[in-house]
Amino acid sequence: MALLETVGLCKRFGGLTAVDNLDMQVCHDQICGLIGPNGSGKTTVLNVITGIYKNDGGKVIFDGKDISNLSPHEICELGIARTFQNIRLLGNQTVYDNVRLGLHIRTKADLLNIIFNSSKVKNENRDIQKTIEEALEIVGLSNVKNEIARNLPYGKQKLLEIARAIVAQPKLLLLDEPAAGLNTKETNELMDIVKNIKDKGISILLIEHQMDFVSGLTDRVYVINYGKKIAEGTFDEIQRDPVVAEAYLGRKGVK
Amino acid sequence: MSKVLNFVSKNFLTVIIILLALVPLASFSDYEFYVIARGLQNSIIAVSLVILLGYTGQLSLGHAGLLAVGAYTYGILTATYGVNPWLAFIIAPAVTALTGAILGIPSFKLKGPFLVVTTIALGEIVRKLILNLEWLTRGPYGLMGIKPLFKDSIMMYYFTLLIVWFICVATERLSVSKIGLALKAIKVDEIAAEVLGVDVKKYKLMAFTISSTLAGISGAIFASLTGYLNPDSFTFADSATFLLMTVLGGMTSVPGAVVGALSVTALPEILRFLERIRMVIYSLVLLIIIRFSKQLGNFKISDIFKGKKKEAV
């Protein structure tokens, strides 16, 4: 059974069909790629999966459960985390606190505990600290723990978003163009980080444009264009598929 | 000397509370003492706005209405129905919390000016109701004969200070907790917060309820201090004044809100001769602070005592 499955998923905005009857599976311990030309609907797929948009047809099944009608925070609780294409951090907070937000669903302290600073809160804060430091270690941001997020360079901000997403040990991580805007060195470091995350038991669905990145990481790739799936397979398989070349390069560009 | 300044900046709240505790020992006149007590009572509302506006980013221009609910609940219970003041002191914030929770519901769907207008509307509805339900509130003639919590003004002062201290410490703890972080996330980016597992509706409701409870406490203390209530004390201009107190203190700073409230309450007394242009000065000050709020940034009053870089809120 796949970890995540979309069955006939549809999303329309007025007259525009952004996602068209999409069937896709992400299996356990797998890194899946989702690629396609700009505007093909990739981010919309992520938004529907995470509950930001309500789907107009089909369903999303996660870990055997139909999550099509759940709200985003409920979906997060079930174990799906994501990063955003245009970074959405809390700019004025520290790196530490940004990651701490990712632990929101796992922390149990309630209002009364907090007001009276009970031992429950103190113990939990100690555990939280350990978990956050581990996550920062994985993405390589341990040395900027107390820095204000908006002061970080772009590449590090992207890593911070990843740390925030993995700190609560999700089952599935959705990465939306994590390598965009990174230089070669940063991209290679990111590849190692993503492999590391997979080794920790987190399955990944990855949207990317940089083909080296996709080929080096993914076990399986889905290609979509105008919201429709046009190819699926390993990276080598879809690379040789003329339909895929046509989508990216146009009919005349296909040799 | 710098050791002292360092200590002050790290424990700003505690220092303020200690200074305030020494007030009854100084030789203030009865009236001056009353003004400081009122300043303390106002600081509770200012802190309530730190939570609602500073942390959660929900702007309310109707808090005078919530103050009124708390004050009149306490007043009506003790004056008309002879209820024990302490019981009234517990019921008043509860009623206000309920009113405020109702205010929270529009916030699920409404943002920005839509929400602000709704809060103004609710504040005005409360005032009009108080004005017209004369059989209950005595309307424009005012409600008299309210029983105070303490007959002795010094006891009342220390009681208020204790409440203020408790609320301030609790709010600062809230700020660094998971709840505080969730609220701040809502202020910056609701969608990202929701995706990260924050139940935005629940936390908005929580923010409104907590803020209203504090407003209710402030209202009950107000009624207890003055012994007399009148709808003119709860107008839109008062809601704007509370906002001034919070913004003056730096919008996200708890001790700042206390200092802001004390300053704004005491100012007309200090500038007695400027009574006629008091509100003109208030609004000019606020206009200037707003204009330069980016430059003031996350400046907390305690930063005056530091030589160091600004820290995160």
Add this chain to the structure above:
Amino acid sequence: MLTTVVQLLFQGVNMGLIYALAGIGISLIWNASSLFNFSQGDLLTLGGYAMLTLFAMMELSYPVALIGTIVIMGCTGYILSKFYFYPMFSEGLDQQVILIGTVSLSVLIRNSILLSWGADPHTFANPFGKTPINLFGVNVMPHYFWNIIIVAALIGVLQLFLRGTLIGTAMRAVAQRPYAATLMGIKIEHMISLTFLLSTSLAAISGILIAPILPLTPEMGGLVNTKAFAAVLIGGLGSFAGALVGGIIIGIAEVFFATLITASYKDVFIFLMLIVFLMFKPGGIFEAKISEKV
């Protein structure tokens, strides 16, 4: 009975049009800068007091006083934008904070009026005279009739200006796509300040039109504010048609409620109407929703 209904309708439509004009002023600024101007009603009142000073106190002729008021208020708007609001926009200040700025402006204007002219109500003679005219067989005060004509003409001229002239088009360009507008050589700061100028000029005219109907008091700004906000939110923030429809709905509802049920709760009624409406249709009747790209 019919006489009363017709008279009430005229009153309601008149007040409604004033609210609508204020609402259009708010929508103009909202479209250009995403700022909700909480002081629109007070600017309207200020316009009324300016007219009072020029016409009744300095005894200038009506047309001269009229033009003088519009010029003064227009300049006020331009200055407010250029030296206070636009700098805050370009600094990227938090929306809520700038909102509080307009609230403080509202309080400043209200209290400055109180300081300068006192709390007693003032009126000045209206140019349409006191002789009722006969419409649909009913006697109606002339200004009720003329106000409707003037406001209709005003809105028509405004639409012509915004759609037909180069400057008007430039202002709309800045409202819809500020970045693209700069690429076309349009100076955003200038256009936004012009929008403010337009908005305060409209406020001035509204203030002058309202004088025969309501006596001028410092608190009038607050009364107009809340109804104007309700009008523009019910009608759809940013839409002129919405402000018009919303204003008339509020104006008529207010007058009928006050006369048929009770005057003391008419504001409560309007507010409850607004809140209930917003709960079901948050964007307003002619909502212009721009969805957020995630």
